[in-house]
Amino acid sequence: MPRKLVTVRRISALTPIKGADRIESATIDGWTCIVSVGDFKPGDLGVYFEIDSLLPGSDERWAFLAANSGRSGSPPADIRIQTIRIRKVLSQGLLVPPAVCPEVVEVMDRLQKELGRAGMEERILTMSFEDVLGVRKFEGVTSEFKTAGNIEPLAEFPSFIPKTDQERVQNMPNVVDEWRDAVFQETTKMDGSSMTVYYVRRDSPYYDLLPPLPEKTVASQHPNGRVGVCSRNRELGEHMGKQARNGSFFWATAQAAGIPEALARCDRNLALQGELCGSTIQKNFEGFGAGVHEFYLFSIWDMDARRYLPPREVHEVWAPRLGVKHVAVEGYRPLGEIASSVADLVKRADGNGLYGRKREGIVLKHVDGAFSFKAISNSYLLKHGE
Incomplete structure (x- = not known):
């Protein structure tokens, strides 16, 4: 089964980070992600990009993640999501509010009209969105x-x-x-x-x-x-x-x-x-x-x-x-x-x-x-x- 790189997840908990006023740690299933304070409440849905997702560098939504914006007119490099520590707290993946991804919101709205709110949430949590968002899996260069x-x-x-x-x-x-x-x-x-x-x-x-x-x-x-x-x-x-x-x-x-x-x-x-x-x-x-x-x-x-x-x-x-x-x-x-x-x-x-x-x-x-x-x-x- 192909790996689901971009999915909608439910935030189960938010935890303050010592010494940080603008960021906090969000728990989704077995993962923890650093997010901006105020972006989510427990129980909210978010769009989650798993580690090893490769985001298109040409998409301006992800410019804040880019190390550079390209050189000498070359297109920006694609952006790999990796495991990092911020303020000694582990962050594995990228979690953003659905509004950042209108492609996902459009599907949520359609499903809600067809199935109601509860039915939409049940269905959307089983889907993946890497294709529509142009995200692919990072693959290192191997001997082949x-x-x-x-x-x-x-x-x-x-x-x-x-x-x-x-x-x-x-x-x-x-x-x-x-x-x-x-x-x-x-x-x-x-x-x-x-x-x-x-x-x-x-x-x-x-x-x-x-x-x-x-x-x-x-x-x-x-x-x-x-x-x-x-x-x-x-x-x-x-x-x-x-x-x-x-x-x-x-x-x-x-x-x-x-x-x-x-x-x-x-x-x-x-x-x-x-x-x-x-x-x-x-x-x-x-x-x-x-x-x-x-x-x-x-x-x-x-x-x-x-x-x-x-x-x-x-x-x-x-x-x-x-x-x-x-x-x-x-x-x-x-x-x-x-x-x-x-x-x-x-x-x-x-x-x-x-x-x-x-x-x-x-x-x-x-x-x-x-x-x-x-x-x-x-x-x-x-x-x-x-």
Whole structure:
């Protein structure tokens, strides 16, 4: 499901900030945002731009957020919403009164005429407005865009495999109450690039949906099927792996770990999904040694069953069977034993990663594999400017 970047939220509380007369802290679900005093009352609706929203710099409404207004006649740079501290108070996102966004007010007015006030509020809280406001998600430059020789990816990410994505726990204020007695797998979230390695049998209906292979490809082709390697948004040709020293490490890492051969031996329509980490990935926040790149498995999609395999099975059976590394597993416990609130989960996300640096956070997966979410460390977000 695409991430909702711009939504209408209800302000649940307003908290004064010590030593500040003009600003206060607004609570919306599990988030806190700094707002101007007088903009809101508890119970009001506001338009919320989540962190990593990229606002169009050409929109004058956001000029007050811009670091500069462009140089030498160039258009203003787009504006990324990040986690910051103001007067030692955390602010995550941008919250503005609906009147700042007439596009949203127009929808609210129409819905109120159709459904009444209560019906409008119920409906508007489920909608998103990034498209109408020209907002997109900030995407850092990753290895998939640094391949040598301007080699193009094979195709878009396969439509028959879900992209890796987790909802943030702050957007799920009731999750602990609703899932308190359910058992979850808790894992460390690693900071790298999303990577998927799939195997499709020749007799699968998905085989005909695969993009044509370039000439002289070897690792992709197997007697009974085909292997593919993908970044978050693209399928990549195996020729990219031969140029790893110049920037593309997806195929090279998959081959070094023996993943294509292991999947071919299993001869099932499966997609391994995990994190590609290493010295050239995401500024090496994890702290890998020079030239070291590794794939860390966190889930397996069963194409025939159209579901994720149970996470414990992936961890204890499939990772050893395939000979691949798995992200660190903290344990399997009822969610209510892991934390008592969203705030507890966010605090729990703090900690150290594989090589002692601040970790990105944690991921919680229900043991049936059908439901999961993440908690990102605020310390990590502040440290890395996210």
